[in-house]
Amino acid sequence: MTEYSKKRKAFLNAMGEYTKHDVAVAFSGGADSSLILKAACEEAEAYGSRVYAVTMQTELHTMEDLKTAEKVAEETGAYHIVLRINELEEVGIEMNPVNRCYLCKRLLFSRLRERVCQLGIDIILEGTNADDLKAYRPGIKAVEELGIVSPLKDAGFTKQEVRQMAAEYGISVAERPAAPCMATRFPYGTRLTNEKMSAAAAGEAYIKTLGFYNVRLRVQDELVRIEVDRDRLEQVLKYKKEITDYLKRLGYRYVTLDLEGFRSGSMDLELGGKGGI
Incomplete structure (x- = not known):
């Protein structure tokens, strides 16, 4: 078994566990979160669970990003929720500080957790991959503090491997360029x-x-x-x-x-x- 095959198996096994109950995916419409959403929807079928794709429409992302997320969510069959949040109204973010990503992620995922708790959902999945750990990503700390699960990172998936598996699933945004805020x-x-x-x-x-x-x-x-x-x-x-x-x-x-x-x-x-x- 190749290294990629081992990671793929570990990822799908984990997704099978997470989707035994209703689950939410922090969904941007990029390759990472789209792979998680697609895998979650397929694994959830065995349990009759619901998968919610939650997209955050913010001042720091374009309408193109939202339209892409809406399109891919429809392709997967997930329930799509759009949260509208203005980060620029939050203290500290407007001046683009060095820890902006941490402050922003903390805000967005706190709001996301509040929303899905209303649906009785405890598990939230997001798309950090192993390559992200090599970069300056202070937002990862906020994700970990809030107990958000990063299945691609946990399985050791690189960005290239994410794109490979997304292509295998026929995901339309498998080769979509990264779209940071x-x-x-x-x-x-x-x-x-x-x-x-x-x-x-x-x-x-x-x-x-x-x-x-x-x-x-x-x-x-x-x-x-x-x-x-x-x-x-x-x-x-x-x-x-x-x-x-x-x-x-x-x-x-x-x-x-x-x-x-x-x-x-x-x-x-x-x-x-x-x-x-």
Whole structure:
């Protein structure tokens, strides 16, 4: 039995145990939580249990994220609940502190637990994987403090293995790029506003329409730094006028291309950390 097969078996065995009773999945519509949701729905059939996909619609995520989550939840047949939460109203989060991810996760999962407790649900599953442990992810601490279960992490699944198993299940978002919250586009200590995040989201969406897969706009005041996969850097220059014109219409004065390419978590470099978002 291969290492992947062992992990797969351990994951499904655990999911079989969790779904003996009704269960909730913190569901973003990404590959990780979609795999958990799909596996939960299939395993729950043996027990007649209900699986609730709970998506948090927040100020730090785009409407595209919500639409994707709604689509995948419908594909799996899970009961879908959308919680609307404004993190920017919470003390501390608006100024994008270094521990923002911890504060945010603590808030979101506390609200999630309150909601599913009304349904008589004790077990909440979420999509942290083993690769996430290598990055700067203070939100993991909040997940652990609240007793949320991370079955992919527990089984030792890497992101690549998550995508592999998601593809085996026929999950439509198996290869969907990571979609971290929009706060990750700004330096720590920057006041977060809906206007700033909407502009960054619009700019990324436009560049993606030109055929780019991983895209991040890192914003520092009036300067925007474009990150795309390294093997696509030259392609950006072919669209330099279109991209520059579009981004300047969004309010950016200086448009730059990061020659190091897309780096997950590049805003964490100032911390001397590992990156990851």
